[in-house]
Amino acid sequence: MSAAPLPTALYEGLLKKLVDIIDLVHKGEGATTPQAKQALRNATNELRASFTQAKDIAINLPGGEMLVEEQDDVLEMLTKLRNQKREQLIQFMNRSILSSSANVESKMDIDSMASTPFHGF
Missing domain, CATH: 1.20.5 (Single alpha-helices involved in coiled-coils or other helix-helix interfaces)
Known part of the structure; x- marks a missing residue:
């Protein structure tokens, strides 16, 4: 029984999601319009969900104890x-x-x- 491979794409995607948030904050209009606020909210929620998933995977890696x-x-x-x-x-x-x-x-x-x-x- 082999363990599932580590989802490297999830971890590699964290940096991209963070860069996307920074880009949204630093755009000319920032978070002043409702559309910009919604885009920022969606991006931060995606990043938070990815962090949670990455943390859960890291905590449950086999062979650590x-x-x-x-x-x-x-x-x-x-x-x-x-x-x-x-x-x-x-x-x-x-x-x-x-x-x-x-x-x-x-x-x-x-x-x-x-x-x-x-x-x-």
Whole structure:
């Protein structure tokens, strides 16, 4: 069962309706004649109805909420992931420390060999 597609034309039409209202207000006669007032009233009512419809659709979009059990599952999964990442970090740090100390020891061995006179002659 697939969800109905989002009516993008409804949302795209909101801006056009707003521009139409602004045009009606800024016309030479404005809202001074009964015809102009009626046109403005109709345009604002259309915009209001479209906003209401768009709001209802947005509020009722599926998938916006999770059940408590689903939230608990996600939290548990994230906690396990966090613990695994911490463990990997600890292992990495331990390897890095061991590697650094091994490098220091081998450097010290090389330095001590270099300072030892060679008596092979």
